[in-house]
Amino acid sequence: MSTTEKTATGIGPVEGESLYNVDNPAPYIEAPRKRTKKTPKSTRGNFEMAAWLFMRLSGVVLVVLVIGHLLIQLVLDGGVSKIGFAFVAGRWASPFWQVWDLLMLWLAMLHGANGLRTVINDYAERANTRLWLKGLLYTATVFTILLGTLVIFTFDPNIR
Amino acid sequence: MATPVMDKVEAESAASPYITVTFRVRRFNPEISAEATWEDFQLEIDPKERVLDGLHKIKWDLDGTLTFRRSCAHGICGSDAMRINGKNRLACKTLIKDINPEKPITVEPIKGLTVLKDLVVDMEPFFQAYRDVMPFLITKDTNEPTRERFQTAEDRERFDDTTKCILCAACTSSCPVFWNDGQYFGPAAIVNAHRFIFDSRDEAGEQRLEILNDKDGVWRCRTTFNCTDACPRGIEVTKAIAEVKKALITRRF
Numbered sequence: 001m002s003t004t005e006k007t008a009t010g011i012g013p014v015e016g017e018s019l020y021n022v023d024n025p026a027p028y029i030e031a032p033r034k035r036t037k038k039t040p041k042s043t044r045g046n047f048e049m050a051a052w053l054f055m056r057l058s059g060v061v062l063v064v065l066v067i068g069h070l071l072i073q074l075v076l077d078g079g080v081s082k083i084g085f086a087f088v089a090g091r092w093a094s095p096f097w098q099v100w101d102l103l104m105l106w107l108a109m110l111h112g113a114n115g116l117r118t119v120i121n122d123y124a125e126r127a128n129t130r131l132w133l134k135g136l137l138y139t140a141t142v143f144t145i146l147l148g149t150l151v152i153f154t155f156d157p158n159i160r
Numbered sequence: 161m162a163t164p165v166m167d168k169v170e171a172e173s174a175a176s177p178y179i180t181v182t183f184r185v186r187r188f189n190p191e192i193s194a195e196a197t198w199e200d201f202q203l204e205i206d207p208k209e210r211v212l213d214g215l216h217k218i219k220w221d222l223d224g225t226l227t228f229r230r231s232c233a234h235g236i237c238g239s240d241a242m243r244i245n246g247k248n249r250l251a252c253k254t255l256i257k258d259i260n261p262e263k264p265i266t267v268e269p270i271k272g273l274t275v276l277k278d279l280v281v282d283m284e285p286f287f288q289a290y291r292d293v294m295p296f297l298i299t300k301d302t303n304e305p306t307r308e309r310f311q312t313a314e315d316r317e318r319f320d321d322t323t324k325c326i327l328c329a330a331c332t333s334s335c336p337v338f339w340n341d342g343q344y345f346g347p348a349a350i351v352n353a354h355r356f357i358f359d360s361r362d363e364a365g366e367q368r369l370e371i372l373n374d375k376d377g378v379w380r381c382r383t384t385f386n387c388t389d390a391c392p393r394g395i396e397v398t399k400a401i402a403e404v405k406k407a408l409i410t411r412r413f
Contacts, residue, residue, distance in 0.1 A: 045373070045375070046373065047375075048373070048374075048375055048377070048379035048380075049373060049379055049408060049409065051379070052379045052405070053409065118380075118382075121380075122336070122337055122340055122380075122382070123340065125340065125341065
């Protein structure tokens with residue numbers, strides 16, 4: 001009744017040559033989630049919950065900050081052509097815009113860094129790859145946040 | 161009287177319900193090769209039959225070495241979850257006619273778990289995560305079945321959706337976060353924790369929430385809805401996970 005076309009055979013010698021035997025056992029691979037001596041006692045804590053909440057809350061605030069920022073910089077009052085040293089100096093003379101930009105810098109950097117952290121956790125397969133990628137990420141984040149904060153607070157409009 | 165009966169038999173055989181379907185099955189036998197390969201089987205089968213019937217035909221008539229799990233064959237035991245045409249389904253609940261039999265039907269083992277042979281995977285990590293959430297009734301005073309534990313219809317309704325789980329692993333093995341390192345608890349474990357967390361008779365909800373507050377707990381869920389799409393029982397898995405997240409947050413703040 002039925003015919004079969006095979007691209008490869010599924011039948012092999014039942015007692016064929018094996019790479020491993022009693023004296024040379026196959027390497028043992030630990031199953032995921034298995035409890036071993038190396039398994040940490042507890043990986044529980046509120047950090048992941050705080051990170052999850054932060055993503056939602058900072059996202060909502062960033063929508064307002066970033067859209068406002070883009071409107072002011074690119075659309076209103078002459079658009080992008082008005083931006084120059086004098087424009088930035090004029091805005092940062094007011095504490096309101098200093099706080100706005102500082103908040104946007106911190107929230108956007110932490111939001112993006114946390115997002116990339118989860119991407120690395122989800123996609124990097126080896127512990128070493130994770131370690132290096134996250135090290136690079138945290139270094140870049142801290143550097144950018146500190147540099148930006150420094151500029152916002154020490155900006156001198158009379159610089160020569 | 162005999163003539164019409166003969167006619168009817170001939171008419172039936174003329175209009176044969178059988179069609180020819182190609183089953184493209186992912187074969188793996190570690191005793192032969194470390195590589196998994198695709199193998200094609202041509203079958204004469206009624207399109208109203210199920211993918212599981214096709215696999216039975218292959219195993220019983222064509223190639224007895226084909227290995228797969230199935231027990232009840234009626235969508236309740238949860239043994240035969242597999243990736244059919246790229247989607248996690250139960251082979252015993254999928255009709256041939258519903259998955260375009262004109263093209264080859266691909267059948268693979270579920271992803272994210274170690275393949276042992278052909279369509280059989282090692283379910284141990286899956287059940288370890290299940291055991292970790294303590295899927296049994298816990299009460300403070302006594303666990304002895306001394307009297308019936310009453311519950312209102314509304315209280316029962318609260319977790320009704322998550323009682324439907326049959327532990328087939330279709331959801332967990334469709335989750336991209338689980339595919340990476342298999343450390344994430346997975347949708348199935350969270351669904352079964354949800355079933356007890358929201359049960360008014362159970363008193364260890366706090367304990368279970370604490371377990372799922374793990375680094376690899378509910379917070380690794382990316383709400384991709386793969387689990388909800390894959391569930392052969394129609395459980396709103398992503399919603400259940402979101403309810404556990406909400407319970408964790410409202411409990412702390």
